[in-house]
Amino acid sequence: MMEKQYKHIGKPYNRKEAQEKVTGQAIYTHDMELPGMLHAKCLHSPYARAKILSIDASEAKMLPGVKAVLLGEDAPYLLGLYMVDKRIIAKEEVRYQGEVVAAVAAVDEATAERAISLIKVEYQELPAVHTIDEALEAKILVHEDINELEYMQGVFFPQPDSNIASWNKAKKGDVKKGFEEADVIIENELSLPAVAHVPMETHVTIAQADLYSSKIKIWSSAQSPFAVRQLLAKSFGIHKSDVHVIVPYVGGGFGGKAGIHLEPLVTLLSKAAKGRPVKLKATREEEFNQLPTRAGMRGRIKTGVKKDGTITAMAVYYDWDSGAYADYGVNVGKAAVYSGAGPYEIHNIELHSRTLYTNKVFSTAYRGFGHLETHWTIERQMDLIAQRLGLDPYEVRMKNILRPGSRTLSGELIYETSGSPSDCLEAVAKEIGWSGYQSEEAREAQLKTGKVRGKGLAMLQKAPAMPSYTSTAAIMQMDEDGRIKVMIGAIDMGQGANTVMAQIAAEALDVPMENVEVVWEVDTNKHPYDWNTVASKFTFMGGNAIKKAANSMIKQMKELAAQVLRCHVDELTHGGGYIYHVHHTHRRIAYEKLSRGYVYENGNGIGGPLIAHGVYMADGLSNLHPETGQGMPALDWTFGAHGIELEVNIETGEITILKVASAFDIGQVINKKLVDGQVMGGVLQGIGSAILEGYKFAPNGRLMNPSFTDNKIPTAKDLPLEIVPIYIENPQTDGPYGARGIGEHPMISVPSAIGNALYDALGINFYRLPLSPENVALAIANKDH
Amino acid sequence: MCEVHKNNCFIHVPSGMQPIALSCIVNGEAVAAMVDPTMTLLNFLRSELKLFGTKEGCGEGECGACTIIMNGVAVNSCLILAAEVEEANIITVEGLAQGDKISILQEEFIEKDALQCGFCTPGMLMSARALLDRIPNPTVDEVKEALAGNFCRCTGYFPIIDAVMATAERERRELRK
Numbered sequence: 024m025m026e027k028q029y030k031h032i033g034k035p036y037n038r039k040e041a042q043e044k045v046t047g048q049a050i051y052t053h054d055m056e057l058p059g060m061l062h063a064k065c066l067h068s069p070y071a072r073a074k075i076l077s078i079d080a081s082e083a084k085m086l087p088g089v090k091a092v093l094l095g096e097d098a099p100y101l102l103g104l105y106m107v108d109k110r111i112i113a114k115e116e117v118r119y120q121g122e123v124v125a126a127v128a129a130v131d132e133a134t135a136e137r138a139i140s141l142i143k144v145e146y147q148e149l150p151a152v153h154t155i156d157e158a159l160e161a162k163i164l165v166h167e168d169i170n171e172l173e174y175m176q177g178v179f180f181p182q183p184d185s186n187i188a189s190w191n192k193a194k195k196g197d198v199k200k201g202f203e204e205a206d207v208i209i210e211n212e213l214s215l216p217a218v219a220h221v222p223m224e225t226h227v228t229i230a231q232a233d234l235y236s237s238k239i240k241i242w243s244s245a246q247s248p249f250a251v252r253q254l255l256a257k258s259f260g261i262h263k264s265d266v267h268v269i270v271p272y273v274g275g276g277f278g279g280k281a282g283i284h285l286e287p288l289v290t291l292l293s294k295a296a297k298g299r300p301v302k303l304k305a306t307r308e309e310e311f312n313q314l315p316t317r318a319g320m321r322g323r324i325k326t327g328v329k330k331d332g333t334i335t336a337m338a339v340y341y342d343w344d345s346g347a348y349a350d351y352g353v354n355v356g357k358a359a360v361y362s363g364a365g366p367y368e369i370h371n372i373e374l375h376s377r378t379l380y381t382n383k384v385f386s387t388a389y390r391g392f393g394h395l396e397t398h399w400t401i402e403r404q405m406d407l408i409a410q411r412l413g414l415d416p417y418e419v420r421m422k423n424i425l426r427p428g429s430r431t432l433s434g435e436l437i438y439e440t441s442g443s444p445s446d447c448l449e450a451v452a453k454e455i456g457w458s459g460y461q462s463e464e465a466r467e468a469q470l471k472t473g474k475v476r477g478k479g480l481a482m483l484q485k486a487p488a489m490p491s492y493t494s495t496a497a498i499m500q501m502d503e504d505g506r507i508k509v510m511i512g513a514i515d516m517g518q519g520a521n522t523v524m525a526q527i528a529a530e531a532l533d534v535p536m537e538n539v540e541v542v543w544e545v546d547t548n549k550h551p552y553d554w555n556t557v558a559s560k561f562t563f564m565g566g567n568a569i570k571k572a573a574n575s576m577i578k579q580m581k582e583l584a585a586q587v588l589r590c591h592v593d594e595l596t597h598g599g600g601y602i603y604h605v606h607h608t609h610r611r612i613a614y615e616k617l618s619r620g621y622v623y624e625n626g627n628g629i630g631g632p633l634i635a636h637g638v639y640m641a642d643g644l645s646n647l648h649p650e651t652g653q654g655m656p657a658l659d660w661t662f663g664a665h666g667i668e669l670e671v672n673i674e675t676g677e678i679t680i681l682k683v684a685s686a687f688d689i690g691q692v693i694n695k696k697l698v699d700g701q702v703m704g705g706v707l708q709g710i711g712s713a714i715l716e717g718y719k720f721a722p723n724g725r726l727m728n729p730s731f732t733d734n735k736i737p738t739a740k741d742l743p744l745e746i747v748p749i750y751i752e753n754p755q756t757d758g759p760y761g762a763r764g765i766g767e768h769p770m771i772s773v774p775s776a777i778g779n780a781l782y783d784a785l786g787i788n789f790y791r792l793p794l795s796p797e798n799v800a801l802a803i804a805n806k807d808h
Numbered sequence: 809m810c811e812v813h814k815n816n817c818f819i820h821v822p823s824g825m826q827p828i829a830l831s832c833i834v835n836g837e838a839v840a841a842m843v844d845p846t847m848t849l850l851n852f853l854r855s856e857l858k859l860f861g862t863k864e865g866c867g868e869g870e871c872g873a874c875t876i877i878m879n880g881v882a883v884n885s886c887l888i889l890a891a892e893v894e895e896a897n898i899i900t901v902e903g904l905a906q907g908d909k910i911s912i913l914q915e916e917f918i919e920k921d922a923l924q925c926g927f928c929t930p931g932m933l934m935s936a937r938a939l940l941d942r943i944p945n946p947t948v949d950e951v952k953e954a955l956a957g958n959f960c961r962c963t964g965y966f967p968i969i970d971a972v973m974a975t976a977e978r979e980r981r982e983l984r985k
Contacts, residue, residue: 041918044926045933046910047861047901053927054860133822133846221961223865223873223927274863274927275961307866517925517962696921703964704924731870731959739955739965746966 031530032760035696038522040272040515040543051272052227052244053304060229061090063292063303064135066125066142067313068117071382071724072151072165075115075124075144082141083127088134091295092142093126098291100258104250104282106181106188106349107173108166109385111258111287117146118165118347119384120725121312128292128301151382151724155321155342158186158379165347165380177646178490179353186380188345189353191360193374193432193652201336201371205327209408213400214321215774215792216717217344220389221736224274225305226314230289234298237261239290241268245283246276246514247555252547254283255290268547273516277708278388280516281557282351284314311384311729316718318352318378318386319344320393322400327371328408332419336371339363341397343378346385353378355386355393358488361433361647361656362394365401366444366484367420368429374652382724388557390705391767392488395712395774399792402481402775406782415459416779417452420482421445425662434653437660439753442688442763444662446751448482451666454684454747460783469784475671476681477784481775482664485768486657487558491644493658495564496551499528499572501633505600505615507532507539509569512553513561514545518766519697520561526693527566527759531573533598534614551636559764562693563659564639566759571637577602580617583630587612587621642757659755661763663687665706665776671784676800678714678777680743687768688751691761695750702748702769709773711737717793822846828891834859835903843890850874852890853900861901861930865959872958875931876900882938884957901930904937912982913937913975922971924962932958936972944983945976 043049080092095114102109113122125142129135152158152165161184166172170183179189202208228243237259245251248268256263273280285303292301305314320343327336341359345352356378363374389395409416424445429437451457455478469475487493498510509528515521521541528539542550553565577597584602585592588610596605603611612621620630647654666684671677683706692698715735719727728734754761778789787802821827823846831840834857843852850867853859853876862885865873869887876885877899904911913936916922923929932955939946939954946954951972952965960968 037918038921038923040926041921041923042910042914044923044929045901045914045917046905047859047930049926050860051863051927053863054854131820131822221959223871223925223959223961224863225865273925275925277961307868307871517923519921519924700921700924700963700967703966704962705964707964708961730868731866732868736959736961738957738959739952739969742952742965746964 029530030533031526031536032691032693034526035694036522036526036536038519038697039525039541049272051224051274052229052242053224053274055229055242055271057229057300060300060302061128061130061296062132062135063126063128063289063301064132064139065123065309065313066139068113068120068122068124070117070146070148071120072149073117073146074149075113075117076147077145078125079143080125083138086134086138086141088130089127089138090299091128091292092138093291093295095124097295100287102254102258102283102287104254104350105175105179105353109348111291119382121384122347123288123313126288126292128296152186153381153720153724155344155379158381161185165382179357180649188349188378188380189356191357191376191652192650193360193372194650196371198336198338198371198373202327204335206330207411208325208327209411210325211404211407211790212321212323213403213790215319215396215399217316217319217386218389218712218716218718219311219316219734220277220279222275222277222279225307225310226280226284227302227304228285228289229300229302230286230293231300232290232294232298234294237265239266241266241286241290243268243270243286244273244280245270246273246280246516246557247282248545248547249512249552250281250555251283251286255287258287270514270545273514276516277390278392278557279315281388281555307731308729311734312726315350315385315387317389318346318355320396322397324400324404326404326408328412330412332408332412332414332422334367334369334423337364337369339374341376344381344383345378346381346383348385349378350385351388352386354488355388358393359397360652361431362484362486363397364432365398366425366482366662367423368425369432372432383720384726390708391485391771392558394483394485394771395709398481398483398772399774402772403778406779407788417448417457417480420448432652433647433656435655435657440756441660442662442690442755443751443753444482444484446753447662447664447686447688448480450686450749450751451664451684452480454749455666455668455682457666463786466786470673473673475673475784476668477780478666478668479776479778479780479783480664480666481772481779483768483772484660484662485559485771486660487560487764489554489558489560489641491641491646493554494638494640495553495568496636496638497565497568497572498551499576499635501576501614501618503615503618505538505613505618507534509539509541510550511541511565511569512545512550513565514556516556518701519694520565522697523562523693524565524569527569528573531570532576534600559661559766559768560658562762563758563764566762568637568639570759571639572635575637576633576635579633579635580614583617583621584612586629659758659763661687661689661765661768663768665772667776667780669777669780669784671781671799673803676796676803678794678799680710682745682747683743684747684749685769686749686751687765688753689765690755690758690763691752692750693760693762698750698765699748701765703746705769706746706773707737707742709770710741710743713774713777713792714794715741830890830894832893832896832898834898835900845889845891847890848886849888849890849893850885853885859900859902863927863930865928872935873928873931875934875958877934877938880938880941882935901933904933912978916971916975920967920971920974922963922968928958928960932960932968940976940979944980948973
């Protein structure tokens, strides 16, 4: 292969917006104030499930400074991405503790809070659905009207008279025969609790509704302004063009700010407050308890294997404890259907994924979109298989791994250019010095010291989970001085994507990085359409759109220059800020001379201002077959692996992670500094899910830890001693400069690798997260008995 | 709210309590104001002085997003009442640069990519600044200890620690010059 010669791709540029962020100048929705702005507060249900018998808001309405009080009856709209199942404010019935039952807008937060405290609600507590098994039993229905709910047909499959919001399936080969051919059948159950996203900026929205028309203006800490526009317009029955969404800097999203959240409620408050702008900023408690989480999950897996580790059949049930409303939850469930077997070729498989309604805070997308959960099942199972067969788990993985010519769970053919899972596994095994499980003697010898070390491996894969027709677009304009402005409707919420987009534009146009500006503050009235900023698709799709826009701009410049230079377009090339003749290189015109059209010495002008656009539509994707799950769901697969070495204190159960080696086949590193940031941040979030985090519910369904006091995220003191990112670069032919997505992947399978390393250290298998000191110490104590 | 004329001006006091006169130094500037006795320093900085660099992440003193330096010590401004800062010297993220030149610490945060979404960054910078003022040559463990009260969900902290260590080194070099 020819050596790649790039000027900007692969260079570790500093992020473009960094200076604004370190000087306190960066303005987030959290910081915004508008003339006449009011502040909102919400009242929440104290019960997991209850009937609302009566609400008396008369005192709240009389409080001076209160401008609007809204109850369920004032908000007769249903919301939903895929299942239209959620009221903006609960009416008659509440379905989770934390659900909004009333909202107030007042002149300041203190007044709004006082008004909230004056609202009297009479509830009748009802028996609730707390667990996956209770949900499946369906003695109580979270949504009694499930049969009537509107939903996206052909993609999701709600089951009548049940709590199953969607039952998605994959079926391939002859599963019965596959199990018959197996030497050993291994069955396990692995589970994990709900976890919060914890963006440092809580959800916040300002909305201003025009009283005399349908027009609405919204500023929101949102990942997906165009999704907000679409869903709000649909819910209110107004035109999309009436909804104007602006996204200032976003203080972290991780999937929790995808879709639509506070926007409709704040819009209604503004309308009720005679069109004054209203700001609603979620408290940290509301962030945990009102706004959505990552679902809890239970995976039941049965694998048939030959003695040499070859998998002959697999049957899996993934059941998602997805809370009171479907939101993204059903799509998380769907992702399991095409990715829930891991990066392995399984010829005979039956996989069921059921997104279940329960009376808990509802769930949504969270970095990795179901994959951390399914990989907790799959990647622990691979080790459990190896243990049973007395094989090296590295070898068991290599035996079944996807290679060129293999087909994925949904039947997609893997090419040389799809990326290589085996390269990733090999790289991390080498980096941590993997040589198989340690012997029982070695373990016993270590145990005497009070601290035991162990190593573990885990693989991962993910492709964007998105509709088959997902699209994006970029607009590129040249200023009079030859500088470039790029507009793209996806959001850089910290992942560094706008800097990567600038690198791609600079590379394609061959201009210096400082000459390219990606315009921040995405505005649905000015920026071109983008579906959603989720799924690790920004670099791939946005990058392709920008490359096409740059090519179009070069073409326009050449066409204009051909007239001036009196030659055919084909004789021209570009570089260094010039369009020039391929042979007579002195026959050239600087970009800026073409930026407004070209002006001859006598004053004649030709052409016009330079504006280009580029679009990218997900290519070749199709819906999955409802029964078999076969189809083309994946735009690009990013494969990866983690190798972890850790030490366990056998008295306290505390885990010290000594080293994390993480390899990803991302096709092409565009900016190592930024990718390293994704890997280190993602790995630490994975460690959070593995060791620290998790929702705890009381028997009555009340969330017991809705604060940082009891639901901590990793701090600087919880770091591994070392994280080693490794990038494999087998280029993706249709990715921008060969690149694939990487935003979510580093988090996936971190818990699995830690769980596997714990087995190596202790000889104990863990089946449920988190692997907290308490749980680890208990398991050690129980083993001793 | 009037910052200059103290009690002569109309002020909004949501608590309904008697306002308190306050004078202090913020980023080198004298500030005099009447404040609601229930107002936190965080709200005073943001709502009254319009210094929006300091962020609120939890309002409960757990996340460190609102960290500022008060009389040389890094503190959570959401846990302090504005009325308590009488005569205090306060530095916020807006006070880190010298004139139009950003500080070495800010430069190193950029260079090491010690920020992603940027929401924890002001608080993180202030905790780091207070540490370096106290200990110009910290160990990695001392940096971790000093930053342990500042949550960051994006970076994984490694680049932040690198930035603080690099700043310490550069600042010591500058001092020797």
